[in-house]
Structures are given as structure tokens and as C-alpha cells.
Amino acid sequence: MKKATKLLALLLSAIMLTSVLTACGSDAAATEGQDTTQAVDTETDAAADTQADTAEGGTLTFGTNAEFPPFEFVSANGVIDQYDGIDMAIAKKIAEDNGMTAAIENMEFDSLLIALQNGQIDAVIAGMTVTDERLEAVDFSTPYYTATQVMIVKEDSDIAKAADMADKKICVVQGYTGEVCVQEMGYDYEAFKKGTEAVMELVNGKCDVVVIDSATAQKYVDDNEGLKIVEDPDAFESEEYAIAVQKGNTELLDKVNASIEAMLADGTISELGVQYTEETSAE
Numbered sequence: 001m002k003k004a005t006k007l008l009a010l011l012l013s014a015i016m017l018t019s020v021l022t023a024c025g026s027d028a029a030a031t032e033g034q035d036t037t038q039a040v041d042t043e044t045d046a047a048a049d050t051q052a053d054t055a056e057g058g059t060l061t062f063g064t065n066a067e068f069p070p071f072e073f074v075s076a077n078g079v080i081d082q083y084d085g086i087d088m089a090i091a092k093k094i095a096e097d098n099g100m101t102a103a104i105e106n107m108e109f110d111s112l113l114i115a116l117q118n119g120q121i122d123a124v125i126a127g128m129t130v131t132d133e134r135l136e137a138v139d140f141s142t143p144y145y146t147a148t149q150v151m152i153v154k155e156d157s158d159i160a161k162a163a164d165m166a167d168k169k170i171c172v173v174q175g176y177t178g179e180v181c182v183q184e185m186g187y188d189y190e191a192f193k194k195g196t197e198a199v200m201e202l203v204n205g206k207c208d209v210v211v212i213d214s215a216t217a218q219k220y221v222d223d224n225e226g227l228k229i230v231e232d233p234d235a236f237e238s239e240e241y242a243i244a245v246q247k248g249n250t251e252l253l254d255k256v257n258a259s260i261e262a263m264l265a266d267g268t269i270s271e272l273g274v275q276y277t278e279e280t281s282a283e
């Protein structure tokens, strides 16, 4: 449980909302031109398609990638169908606050923003970091959680800071901000579809370090013997998670923001953080 306490500290920092928009380094321009989200730059008439459904009594469909505990994962007792986690509880509350029912579409992380732009889903809730590049494609809500990239290594690893990765085999997850960070540092890496796959490479000694978001890293370290987390705040800046909606869908964005701000103010989001870090650590 003491690891849950560490996570609690991380979660409590969610209320310290800053305006950092890049995942690593302070140079926002560094991410320009990299097609990591594969988001298409379209005009958003499609916003009208989904707005009609997001009225009272309707269904609010969130896209996620349920491979990111404690934020979203598949469980027998999910809060929305089989989907459980901090984000899923937040999604359910946003829908309820607005007289709607929440539905989840589970897909690859890389496909989320395209599905949003196409009107296949109304919003994305996926532990998604606000970045300048993504802001070109979609609008983001008020941030609800502050995270950072960390390094997961074997307990006996000599990696103590990000620069120590220079001559190591690095694993990341495709399309995550961790991949962008490692790219910006100029290191070679291998990208996997799922966090669990990258962590298995590390466990099996096929890679030396996995760069991934802090709370999810803690979950993997809790679940696998012989791993530890190495932090380097000078190399990895803080990131903010927010909900994405189609560009210009201010009607939905206002509803989402009202719910998020209420949940931040009354402690709901902090409580969810405690609940889900304890639950996932106890497994």
C-alpha cells in the first residue's frame, strides 16, 4: 500500500494546474511536424453530426484505449460496461451531470483523435496529454490530472537520469508522449502497441528501459517483481491530462468543463485517484 501513497501524492498534484503543453523540454516548436497523433487537419463540420446526440437524454460516447491503468482498463465490474478506472468514473459523471448516458468505444490510442474528428465518438478520455500538436486537431477541456514521463528499469540498472539512456535499448508505446520525448532526445527506440508489451520486453531482458507516464509506470512496477522507477524532472516536464472534443464543439466542451471543474473542486477526482490506485495495487 505504500506505493499507493506515492500515487496519492502524484494525484494530489492534479489540482496544481499549470500551462505546460509539451511533454518534455520547454520548446513547443520541437514537436511540430511530427505526425505522432496521425491527426488529420480537417475543417470540423463533423462537429454538427455528434452535437445532435449530446443533448439531454442522449448518449455521450467517449473513445478510450483501455490499456492504461489506473485510468482505463477492462474489469469484470467496470463502471461503464466492462470498462473501469479513474477516467471511466469521470466519463460516467460527466454524462450523468448532463442527463445523458455514457458509452465507451475502445480503440487503439493512435486512432482516438481521428475517430473524434470523424464524429465516430463525441469525446476522448484516455489519460491524454494536452500538447500543441494535438491542439491543432482538437479542443481540450480543463485539465484534470498532472503527470510526467518516468523511466522503468530493472532494480539493478545503472540508469539514474535520462541521459543514461543514450547507449541503452529503449522501449516506448506507439503514439504516447513518451515516444515523443525519446524522439526529441534523439535516441533510437522500439515502439510497442501496448504498455504491457513494452514492460514484458524489459522483464525478459530484451530492453533496458521503458519510458511511460508516471501513474501507469507505478502500476507496472507494482505488478512485476524486480522493477523500479527512475525520475528525471529536468528531462521530463509535467504533462496535463484533459478530455478532447471536436474543434469548435463549444456546447459539449462547456458541459465537460463544468463537470470537471466541479469534480476538481469537491475532491471527487482526488478520491477516485486514491480508490483506483489502491484497487489496482491490491490485485
Ligand code: GLN
Binding pocket: 065, 068, 109, 126, 127, 128, 129, 130, 175, 176, 177, 178, 213
Ligand atoms: N499521456 C500519454 C499521452 O497522452 C499516454 C496516454 C495513454 O496511453 N492513454 O500520449
